Amino acid sequence: MTILIGKDTKLVVQGLTGREGSFHAKRNQDYGTDLVAGVTPGKGGGDVSDTPVFDTVERAVSETGANTALVFVPPRFAADAILEAHDAGIEVIIAVTEGVPALDMARAVAHVRSSSNGVHLIGPNCPGVISPGVANIGIIPGEICSEGPVGLVSRSGTLTYQIVHELTQKGVGQSTCVGIGGDPIPGSNFIDILGLFEDDQDTELVVMVGEIGGDAEERAAEWSKANMTKPIVAYIAGLTAPEGKRMGHAGAIVSGSKGTAKAKIEALEGAGIRVGRNPTEVAEIVAEIKG
Amino acid sequence: MDLFEYQGKELLRKFEVPVPEGRVATTPDEARTAAEGLGGKVVVKAQVQVGGRGKAGGIKLASSPEEAFSAAERILGMDIKGHVVKRVLIERAGAIESEYYLSFLLDRSERDVLGMMSAKGGIDIEEVAETDPDAIARVHIPPLLGISDFHARELVFGAGIDAAARKEAIAIIPTLYRAFIESDASLIEINPLVLMDTGRVVALDAKVTLDDSADYRHPYYSELRSAHEVPEQERLAKEKGLNFIKLQGDVGIIGNGAGLVMSTLDVVKAAGGNSANFLDVGGGAGAELLSNALEVITSDKAVKSVLVNIFGGITRCDLVAEGIIDAFGRLDMKVPVVVRLDGTNAEQGRKMLADAPHDLLIAEETMLGAAEKAVALAHQEAA
Numbered sequence A: 001m002t003i004l005i006g007k008d009t010k011l012v013v014q015g016l017t018g019r020e021g022s023f024h025a026k027r028n029q030d031y032g033t034d035l036v037a038g039v040t041p042g043k044g045g046g047d048v049s050d051t052p053v054f055d056t057v058e059r060a061v062s063e064t065g066a067n068t069a070l071v072f073v074p075p076r077f078a079a080d081a082i083l084e085a086h087d088a089g090i091e092v093i094i095a096v097t098e099g100v101p102a103l104d105m106a107r108a109v110a111h112v113r114s115s116s117n118g119v120h121l122i123g124p125n126c127p128g129v130i131s132p133g134v135a136n137i138g139i140i141p142g143e144i145c146s147e148g149p150v151g152l153v154s155r156s157g158t159l160t161y162q163i164v165h166e167l168t169q170k171g172v173g174q175s176t177c178v179g180i181g182g183d184p185i186p187g188s189n190f191i192d193i194l195g196l197f198e199d200d201q202d203t204e205l206v207v208m209v210g211e212i213g214g215d216a217e218e219r220a221a222e223w224s225k226a227n228m229t230k231p232i233v234a235y236i237a238g239l240t241a242p243e244g245k246r247m248g249h250a251g252a253i254v255s256g257s258k259g260t261a262k263a264k265i266e267a268l269e270g271a272g273i274r275v276g277r278n279p280t281e282v283a284e285i286v287a288e289i290k291g
Numbered sequence B: 001m002d003l004f005e006y007q008g009k010e011l012l013r014k015f016e017v018p019v020p021e022g023r024v025a026t027t028p029d030e031a032r033t034a035a036e037g038l039g040g041k042v043v044v045k046a047q048v049q050v051g052g053r054g055k056a057g058g059i060k061l062a063s064s065p066e067e068a069f070s071a072a073e074r075i076l077g078m079d080i081k082g083h084v085v086k087r088v089l090i091e092r093a094g095a096i097e098s099e100y101y102l103s104f105l106l107d108r109s110e111r112d113v114l115g116m117m118s119a120k121g122g123i124d125i126e127e128v129a130e131t132d133p134d135a136i137a138r139v140h141i142p143p144l145l146g147i148s149d150f151h152a153r154e155l156v157f158g159a160g161i162d163a164a165a166r167k168e169a170i171a172i173i174p175t176l177y178r179a180f181i182e183s184d185a186s187l188i189e190i191n192p193l194v195l196m197d198t199g200r201v202v203a204l205d206a207k208v209t210l211d212d213s214a215d216y217r218h219p220y221y222s223e224l225r226s227a228h229e230v231p232e233q234e235r236l237a238k239e240k241g242l243n244f245i246k247l248q249g250d251v252g253i254i255g256n257g258a259g260l261v262m263s264t265l266d267v268v269k270a271a272g273g274n275s276a277n278f279l280d281v282g283g284g285a286g287a288e289l290l291s292n293a294l295e296v297i298t299s300d301k302a303v304k305s306v307l308v309n310i311f312g313g314i315t316r317c318d319l320v321a322e323g324i325i326d327a328f329g330r331l332d333m334k335v336p337v338v339v340r341l342d343g344t345n346a347e348q349g350r351k352m353l354a355d356a357p358h359d360l361l362i363a364e365e366t367m368l369g370a371a372e373k374a375v376a377l378a379h380q381e382a383a
Helices: A019-031 A057-064 A075-087 A102-114 A158-169 A190-199 A216-227 A250-255 A261-270 A279-290 B005-014 B028-038 B065-075 B125-131 B149-159 B163-182 B212-217 B220-226 B232-239 B258-270 B287-298 B317-330 B346-354 B367-382
Strands: A011-014 A035-039 A051-054 A068-071 A092-095 A120-122 A128-131 A135-138 A147-154 A174-179 A205-211 A232-237 A274-276 B022-025 B042-046 B059-062 B088-092 B096-107 B112-118 B136-141 B185-196 B201-203 B207-210 B243-246 B251-255 B277-280 B305-312 B337-343 B361-363
Touching (some): A011 A075, A019 A135, A051 A057, A057 A075, A068 A075, A068 A135, A075 A092, A075 A102, A075 B212, A092 A128, A102 B096, A102 B112, A102 B212, A147 A158, A158 A205, A158 A232, A158 B305, A158 B337, A205 A279, A216 A261, A232 A279, A232 B258, A279 B367, B005 B022, B005 B207, B022 B028, B028 B042, B028 B065, B065 B088, B096 B163, B112 B149, B112 B163, B125 B136, B149 B163, B163 B185, B163 B201, B232 B243, B232 B287, B251 B367, B258 B367, B277 B287, B287 B305, B305 B367
Parallel strands (some): A035 A051, A068 A092, A092 A120, B251 B277, B251 B305, B305 B337
Antiparallel strands (some): A128 A174, B042 B059, B096 B112, B096 B185, B185 B207
């Protein structure tokens, strides 16, 4: 078993006819993902390498049974694409698009979370989700992953690849790797994904990759104390990052945290979570726990 | 994008949030003229994109145009936390009865917009949050419904705002929220919001941060941005589509993705080196962008070695290699460039680099190995 995506996943790619969309959809398909449709308004009836293209997600769903959407449309259309996928009955929406206005996302996320049917939105500005050996949706390079018992959730894209790569090289495979993205308003946060891993029988341990800013890591640390039985190994990027100029103080009041790597590492370690000092050390700790 | 106070207030004025009458001056003479125009007592305020200017002496009262002249003379050119003051805002000063705090911001955890208000304004609000958290009223605004009047009442009554200021404060809150939403802000902080002896409630300060991702639907963003000081190298980098921040070390850094670049800085530090910059080429970087990145970094004389750390996802390593090879052909490269490629099309990229050998082009297999190599080379160059 995996989380979010698996062998029953039927993928529709919104923005399939674009350059990046077609490149990565092809890679996802080559990995073994069941790519059933693409959506580009005005290009319905056509195809991309034999994958049928529809004008609307609603049509793609009714014709192909798509249940998972990959959003690859430009930033100004991304929130709309997410809403369209949701209202067409898609169950898992993965938005790769970078640069979506935060208030667009606040509305889209509120809509998706208000529905009672448990739709998962991952992203935006995320690398996607991969269940090694089963399905790959997004831009994570499949060849660096391997099958195994480690779940991974990360706010960063490329840093995810680095750590997955290190795990694989140490012979530690992954159940599912989820890039939740680093945007201010994420569709899913650490806690959402940690909860799914906790309930996943094939995940034995979770790697959590965070970075400076906000307090998502601190909250996840606090939450995991009461809700996680599986061990977590964490990494936080930005220990030596220069302190950014910050104008207002409101952010710090909300979170009660400085958002620094140091504060996050302290919160995580305070919750009994081991934190690697670099990606290689994370993989070493995981390998050690796995014995 | 962080706005200057005067820009923030112009934006608020547009949405009819009451702000004091004021003028911007870039010279002491202009400050005197502005004070003459306003008449009476004025306050002269340094315009910098950083907090703490009051403590640094960047705000002065002046009871005559001559005093405004000399205040501006002292403030202009002042260095406040690394920000040199180029402009002052001259505002009419009035008698203040009470100072409050009011803000709207994106709440990352709750994934909505949070409004906060306190009767303890005009002072360090972070300290209030620590010593007297109950003094700050908070209300979450549902993104799909927007603000209702009761939200404003909850803030005003919750914060215990003086009865004399209630009516106007309750009216200002939805207006401020509208300004927040319609200008795509991620933060609007008014500290202090004041009750004047005239009974009016006015935003005496404004810290506004706008969402750069919403640039495309706000043509005035670029005009606001044009007033902002950006170091030359950062400006050049930005023009070329690179996310670049100058740092103090001698190892130039190029990476893809903010997380990986931050991690690279950490690893360079752990290897005993110091990074000369943060440079994120972003996702899907092409050959030209990589070549430009190398140009920007090596234009800095402090750079003794360069570390290119790429893990390709949406970025293709073959295009990265093409960019590096292009830069070596185009630029008079004087410092060693250590390259580590993994991920999408990495094999192809590594082969391209191997087929274009150069004394100063060094390929490394791992991130840690590449960092150690780049640090060692920088030390060697510096010696």
